[in-house]
Structure formats: structure tokens, C-alpha cells
Amino acid sequence: MPLTAHRIETEPGVHVAAYEAGDGPPLVLLHGYPQSHRCWLPALPMLAAQHRCILVDLRGYGASDAPEDDAGHTVYSKRRMAGDLAAVLRYLDIKRADVAGHDRGARLAYRFALDHPAMVRRLAVLDVLPTVEFWDLWAAELAMKAYHWTFLAQPSPMPERMIAGAPELYLDHTLRSWTLDQDLRPFAPDALEAYRAQMADPARVAAMCADYRAGFHTDRMIDAADRERGRRIEAPTLFLWGERGFPASQPDPLSIWNRWTVELAGREMPSGHFAPEEAPAAVAAALLAHFAQG
Template sequence: MASGLPGFTQTRIDTNGIGLSVHRAGTGAPLILLHGYPQNHMCWLNVAPALAERFDVIVVDLRGYGDSDAPPDDDAHTTYSKREMARDIVGVMDALGLARAHILGHDRGARVAYRLALDHPDRVDRLGIIEIVPTGDFWASWTADLAYKAYHWTFLAQPAPLPERLIGADPVGYIDHTLQSWTLAKSLDVFPPAALAAYRRQAGDPARIAAMCADYRAGATTDRHLDEADRAAGRRIAAPLMFLWAETGFPAQTGHPADLWRAWAENVQDASCRSGHFAMEEAPQAVLDAFVPFFAA
């Protein structure tokens, strides 16, 4: 069926015990795009058609987001761990007959992407990361100023149902505030109307609000512990890595975000752009300039 991304078709793939919504277009080397919070596949609207001119582009709604299933969380917060989400993406690759692919992720999707590269190194050709540093490193970098700006990391991770109830009082207002406050211009105008409508519609589903909170509960527990164990074991990302960070985004607050990635990966390139957190919508050309040559190399 038709997708909200021009030229893409949407299908459903059942894998790892859930159903995932997948959008696909283009020919060439396979390139999987993974969105972040509080968004879905529509965050790629400004760049996916251009990428599809060079690559076989596969855009996945992560579990709990978009049109994918939103299973309930478990007590140990593994259901929305990035390890489990990475298994989802491996399942999508298996269903599509892809032995390997390039992976590009933003925000939460970037956390899935680097976990995929760590847990399944034989499936990742090149790894693209937009606007995050590794989960364990981000927690370790917290100062009073960063805690103030990234308050959602602790708010959303509070035990259920506190954040769900508070967000549920005005879900669209909360999502609008989050989106607007993380942009450079402090404006919703940077988001294409169709994308903004998709984010607002998603926010109206209590199951998806619960899934977003579960995503961050996993980040505060399971994901952080996995990073710490990998760091202690000396595990590193083998795939070449390209890191794009916004000059006013969250990674920039850690001081030297590219250096954090160089401690995790063998081969790291980086670039910055004049943008807030949502680079694909605020600075789409910068995203294309960074990643088209990287994935085409």
C-alpha cells in the first residue's frame, strides 16, 4: 500500500513476535533508516526520496511507534531494549533476504543502530549515527545543565503509570512542546505538515505513549547496563561509522561527542550542522551531504 513517503510502498513484516511497518523504495545497496523519539518513519520525509535515488531504502517504524505493534513492557524493561529492537531489524533483513545493509539512525533509532552493529556485526556494512552519543556515555556526562535540558530521560523512565498519566492529560500539547523546544528555531514550522500530523496522531494512542516511556525505561536500565558491560569487555564497533551532530543538540552538550564514538568504533568520521535536534527536518541537505558519500564509498 502507499506510504506517507512519496514513492515508497508500505508493507507489514511479522518477526520477533511482533508486526513492524516497513516502507521501501529505490535500488542499489540496501540502506535501513531508523527514526527516533517522539517521531516515526515520517521524520525521513525530507531526505528519504533523495536517498532512494542512490540506494534501496528501507524505513522501519520501531516497535511502539508509527504503524508497528506496541507490545506491553516487562518488569525488567527488556521489551523495548535496543538489543530487542535490533533483533527486530535483523528479522526485517531476514524477511527481505538481506544478508547485510547500511544502517542510519537518528535519536532512539541510532541507539538501535549501534546496538545492532555491536550484537550483529556481520549484518552491518556501514553505520550512520545522527545526534546521539552512546547511552552509557550520555548518562555519565550528566551535569546540572544537561540534566535540565534532557529532563525527559528521567521523566519518561519513571515507573508506570506516572509519566503516562501526566502526558495523557494533554498528549498533543506535550509532543508539540517536545518537538518545538528541541529545534534551533524553537518552532514547529520546521516540520512538514504531514509529518507533524503523524506525530500528533501517534501521541493520541495511549499504547504508544506507554511504549515511548518503556523505551526510556529500557534506556535507563537495560541499555545502560549493556553499554557498561560492553565497555568493560572492550567490545567495539567494527563497521565504519559516520556521526552527524547538531551544533546546538544534546551530544554537543557533552563537550567532545565525536571522541566518545572514537572510543567505541575502529573507524569514525564526523560532521556537524547548524541545526537543533531534528537534523533531517531542520537541515536535510546537511544530512544528505554527510551520508550519501559515506554510504556510497
């Protein structure tokens, strides 16, 4: 499906790549780690048949700029990324949109809904729990499964240099080990090559590490403050999780999101962590049903 590409300045000197396809009510699609907007391409024909889809590369990923991190680890905070998304929507003259995010994109999506509630009509988050809640849940088995949270958040340049020693091996292991069937078949060859090239780019790897450092040092604290104040996401929210994804390690992941939302629905997907590529038809059907409401 052809995409219309945009390069949008969201902060002085920081440009974000966004891509459009389809027609109808606007729907923002946000990717996760270690990917780019390409993760949504398998589901895009179904979604774009009913929506004006806007696929965004998060700062540091895909074709977006990768600014250097700061000492306080705020450059890649989801609050700063929410500012990027607000700027993208203003550039495209969109005042209010539906928003769906997977993995890191889901963390941006719910932060955007909390910080810019007037710009979000309905929300969908895929295979994540709120950042502060996920850190609080850490125990032995989850720590083994999600080891990258502590690995990537280590001080620079240790994880960057370790990844640089075998970027393709690291990327393929990450993708393979988080799928339902433990293989790379769900990933289109061109997408897989793009993900591998991204992991071989030192600037992109530094940005990914900065993203996870922000998760520990900044996003976690912002979430904790919101939780303490009892803030909730106003937009009706859909939570989708893979049967072998990270939230599935918890007995009742839906109950955790229930504490953060005013209106919530959810279901399990027949996938591992990468539901948009492992089960695109099921994901698209669930999203279309959710965003058709209201």
C-alpha cells in the first residue's frame, strides 16, 4: 500500500517521520522496540479501508531524528514524545484522533492520552502494562523474560558497545524469542532487514538505550506521580495482549489497566509480543470494532 511521507519538525532541530494511508477518521499508529512504523504494515490495508492512518516513527527510530540524550534522561521520555505527536497532529491539521500503540508506542499512546486528553478520542494499548506498574511487578521470572529493561537502561556506553559486537544476532534473538512460535516468520523480509539495519546504526542503538533509560529514570517517576494523584485516562481504552506477551505473565493484566482508565475493554490475542505482525487480522478487527464506537 503506498504511503505519503512527511518529515515534521516537532522541536527545534528534531524532526519526526510520519506516513499516511487511507481515508476516514484519523487513526494514529505507534510502533515499539526494536522496530519502526513498518510493524503496522501487515494490518494497514484493513485499517486504512476505514481510517486515515498516520504511522509515526518514534524519535530515535526509523527515519526520525535521534537526538542525544541528556543527563536527566528526559529527551526520550514519553512526555517529550507526546509533544512530538501533538506537533505531528497539528502539522496534519488534526485536532482529535484515535490512537493505537504497541510496546514503546503504547507507552507513548497512554502518556499522550494523559497529557493531551482533548486530542485523543479513543485509545488502544497493545501488550504493555503502565511503566511504573511493570517495574513494581518485577520478580525472578519476569526479570528473566524482560531482561532488556535493565540491560538497555544501564549507563552509556556499556549496552551500546555490547550490542555493536553482534547487532544482527541481538536483533534476531530479540524478535524470535518474543514471538509465539519462537521464529522470525511473522516479520516481512523488508521489515526484518530494516530492523537489522537500525540495530547496526550506533545512533539508533544509543537512542533505543536512551528510551529505556528514560523509562526507568523519568517515565517511571511521572507515572508514579499520576498514580499517587489518582489520574485516569479519560479516553475509552482497549487493551490487547498476546497469549505469550509480557502482560500475560500476570494473573489478571486487565485489572491493572482498570486502575488507570475510566472505561476499559480488553482481550487476548493469538500471538506472542508482536501482535500487529503475528496476528494482523485479529488486531485489525479488534481495533476497528473499538474505534467504530462512540
